[in-house]
Amino acid sequence: MTKGWTLYDPRLAWMLVAPVLLLLIFFLVLPIAVMMVYTFFTFVTAGVEQATLTLANWHEFFTDSYYHGFLLKTLRVGAMTALICGVLGYFPAYFIWATTFKHKWLLLLLLIVPFWISFTIRTFSWINILGEQGVINVALLKLGLIHEPLPMLYTEGAVILGLLHFLLPYMILNVYVSLESIDRTLISAARSMGCTSAQAFREVTLPLSLPGLAAGLLLCFVLAAGSYVTPLLLGSGRDALFGNLIYDTIMGELNWPMGATLSIVLFVVLGFFAAVYTRYMGMSQIVKGLGG
Amino acid sequence: MATDQQTPRPTSAGVSARPALGDPDRPAVEFRDIQIAYGKFVAVRDFSLSIAKGSFVTLLGPSGCGKTTILRSIAGLVDISSGQISIGGRRVDDVPIYKRNIGLVFQSYALFPHKTVFDNVAFGLKYRNVPKADIARKVGQALAMVRLPGSEKKLPSQLSGGQQQRIALARAIVFEPEVLLLDEPLSALDANMREEMRVEIKKIQKATGITALFVTHDQEEALSMSDRIVVMNAGSMEQIGTPQEVYETPATAFVADFLGKANMLPGTVATADGVRAKVALAAGQSVEVVSPRPLSQGTAVTVVVRPQKLFVGSATAGNRLSGRVVSTSYLGGSAIYEIDLGDKTIVRANNAIAGPLAHEGETVELGFDPRGCVLLDGKGLRIA
Numbered sequence: 001m002t003k004g005w006t007l008y009d010p011r012l013a014w015m016l017v018a019p020v021l022l023l024l025i026f027f028l029v030l031p032i033a034v035m036m037v038y039t040f041f042t043f044v045t046a047g048v049e050q051a052t053l054t055l056a057n058w059h060e061f062f063t064d065s066y067y068h069g070f071l072l073k074t075l076r077v078g079a080m081t082a083l084i085c086g087v088l089g090y091f092p093a094y095f096i097w098a099t100t101f102k103h104k105w106l107l108l109l110l111l112i113v114p115f116w117i118s119f120t121i122r123t124f125s126w127i128n129i130l131g132e133q134g135v136i137n138v139a140l141l142k143l144g145l146i147h148e149p150l151p152m153l154y155t156e157g158a159v160i161l162g163l164l165h166f167l168l169p170y171m172i173l174n175v176y177v178s179l180e181s182i183d184r185t186l187i188s189a190a191r192s193m194g195c196t197s198a199q200a201f202r203e204v205t206l207p208l209s210l211p212g213l214a215a216g217l218l219l220c221f222v223l224a225a226g227s228y229v230t231p232l233l234l235g236s237g238r239d240a241l242f243g244n245l246i247y248d249t250i251m252g253e254l255n256w257p258m259g260a261t262l263s264i265v266l267f268v269v270l271g272f273f274a275a276v277y278t279r280y281m282g283m284s285q286i287v288k289g290l291g292g
Numbered sequence: 293m294a295t296d297q298q299t300p301r302p303t304s305a306g307v308s309a310r311p312a313l314g315d316p317d318r319p320a321v322e323f324r325d326i327q328i329a330y331g332k333f334v335a336v337r338d339f340s341l342s343i344a345k346g347s348f349v350t351l352l353g354p355s356g357c358g359k360t361t362i363l364r365s366i367a368g369l370v371d372i373s374s375g376q377i378s379i380g381g382r383r384v385d386d387v388p389i390y391k392r393n394i395g396l397v398f399q400s401y402a403l404f405p406h407k408t409v410f411d412n413v414a415f416g417l418k419y420r421n422v423p424k425a426d427i428a429r430k431v432g433q434a435l436a437m438v439r440l441p442g443s444e445k446k447l448p449s450q451l452s453g454g455q456q457q458r459i460a461l462a463r464a465i466v467f468e469p470e471v472l473l474l475d476e477p478l479s480a481l482d483a484n485m486r487e488e489m490r491v492e493i494k495k496i497q498k499a500t501g502i503t504a505l506f507v508t509h510d511q512e513e514a515l516s517m518s519d520r521i522v523v524m525n526a527g528s529m530e531q532i533g534t535p536q537e538v539y540e541t542p543a544t545a546f547v548a549d550f551l552g553k554a555n556m557l558p559g560t561v562a563t564a565d566g567v568r569a570k571v572a573l574a575a576g577q578s579v580e581v582v583s584p585r586p587l588s589q590g591t592a593v594t595v596v597v598r599p600q601k602l603f604v605g606s607a608t609a610g611n612r613l614s615g616r617v618v619s620t621s622y623l624g625g626s627a628i629y630e631i632d633l634g635d636k637t638i639v640r641a642n643n644a645i646a647g648p649l650a651h652e653g654e655t656v657e658l659g660f661d662p663r664g665c666v667l668l669d670g671k672g673l674r675i676a
Contacts, residue, residue, distance in 0.1 A: 183400060183402065185398050185400055185402040186402050186404060186405075188367070188369050188389075188396070188398075188402070189396060189398065189402040189404075190404075190415070191368075191369075191389045191390050192367055192368075192369075192389055192390070192392075192394055192395070192396040193390075193396075193415050193416035193419060193463070193467070194390050194391075194416055194419030194420060194467075195390055195419055196388075196390055199390075199419070203404070203415075204404060207406050208405070208406060
């Protein structure tokens with residue numbers, strides 16, 4: 001006699017989760033563990049390493065300020081990108097939420113249209129805009145406003161611009177979702193008690209949309225700080241971020257142990273920020289959730 | 293007692309600072325020929341009403357009848373298409389919502405989830421530039437009034453639904469608005485809490501003397517709380533009167549049906565002798581009625597009898613009908629019978645229990661006092 005299965009059988013739950021769980025274990029947890037082991041391997045020469053355990057890689061990372069500089073710059077660019085995203089992204093999100101336009105879905109669709117084009121190609125497009133032969137420089141030269149091309153491409157500004165282009169939809173969607181969850185009668189209530197619409201925004205809408213803004217900031221920060229293609233295409237050597245450093249170490253110097261060390265460093269640092277931030281943000285989410 | 297409003301309102305240009313003092317007879321709220329339309333859809337038409345200071349008026353009607361739209365129009369949350377609205381004698385059609393000095397209580401409580409109870413209640417005072425010390429005192433008084441003293445530091449999420457609605461009430465009355473608007477404030481509460489809040493709201497309204505406009509679809513709430521009830525249907529007013537008036541003498545078939553599910557027996561006047569008439573019911577039997585004015589033979593009328601005025605049993609005075617019991621619901625102190633008078637005409641009788649119950653399938657006698665009914669004409673309007 002076989003025992004009957006019910007819809008909420010715990011065995012069924014495990015079976016449904018199993019594929020994802022296995023995927024995560026074999027393609028995420030295990031590779032990271034292997035990388036972790038690699039950080040203790042000995043680098044012999046380009047492309048050759050020995051399984052002799054050593055702390056040399058970690059020692060090099062902790063003592064060489066070259067790496068620290070890269071790490072700080074990466075965090076700074078990530079933070080700046082996230083903040084600019086927050087400021088620029090809030091307004092469109094607010095507009096989409098507040099509009100009485102019947103086909104809101106169309107506006108939301110417009111947000112994800114850029115995702116239909118490859119991220120690399122979208123990044124490349126900036127070369128045609130910012131480059132010496134790009135749209136802006138050519139136009140300004142033709143108009144006689146400048147006499148030599150402005151150095152816009154291959155700067156940190158270009159990198160941040162490229163990152164903004166990539167990350168803004170994430171920010172807008174995050175803020176939009178959190179605005180959408182606000183009970184609009186709260187705004188009517190605030191208005192009825194004497195608030196102008198600007199005051200009602202400050203008292204009700206803004207504070208209640210902060211969780212979405214906070215989530216957007218974290219997402220943009222982590223994605224920007226972990227970026228690699230954008231600085232490679234739009235930045236000069238000086239504008240390389242930590243991701244590019246890892247790439248160079250592994251693909252250029254063929255130093256796998258050091259590359260693994262740097263990868264783990266970036267993983268731990270960004271993970272740390274995400275964890276601390278989520279913990280803090282989680283609190284406000286709970287307060288908001290209970291408030292319904 | 294109705295205190296004239298003394299709330300310091302921010303005086304700013306654009307709003308006439310006409311004092312609301314003086315004439316005590318001036319209605320607290322007045323609607324004149326209001327029409328509210330959304331595109332082609334007319335939500336409210338030809339609505340005129342004046343609400344006396346300190347009174348409790350209820351807009352009662354099914355969902356979609358326009359009652360909430362009217363309430364929202366006073367608040368300034370809905371624009372009126374034509375007509376005019378005055379609050380305390382001041383026309384407010386062009387006054388923005390935040391300068392109207394009204395207190396609003398919503399069905400969903402609408403407490404600010406990120407603010408403490410104190411900050412919620414103090415909100416309206418803060419925007420009226422009330423000094424800090426006064427704010428603390430007034431918030432304390434308001435919380436005492438809704439019987440939640442000492443809850444200042446709590447967040448709304450730490451309170452039950454009933455408590456949240458009491459805080460919402462405190463928040464709406466603390467700045468002594470000229471009118472308190474209650475938009476189905478009890479609908480989100482469970483049955484026990486609803487009754488308690490009903491009594492509480494009424495008590496607070498009486499104690500403060502505030503003018504209240506209450507919106508509900510629940511006839512029991514309307515009957516038990518109101519000084520006057522405005523029965524609404526499909527965007528227009530069906531009847532206005534005291535709870536007793538609208539219940540005892542419904543002006544239209546809609547009111548009779550909506551309030552208390554009255555029995556409606558269509559028929560024609562068979563013989564008439566002054567105000568007394570015999571009506572031949574479509575169901576086959578005939579009843580005697582007393583009309584407020586003489587009827588003429590052959591007139592189509594509908595006899596409206598409340599279930600409480602239709603008595604089951606052979607000892608009934610006045611009219612005598614007979615029917616077959618379709619169902620009996622025993623409620624302890626009383627019983628509700630559904631009785632078939634023939635030809636599929638089912639009537640309901642709600643009687644206090646005296647003697648044995650009549651059971652399903654039994655043939656019973658029933659009747660009502662010829663004066664205990666209301667007559668409607670062919671158009672469904674009360675013959676008066």
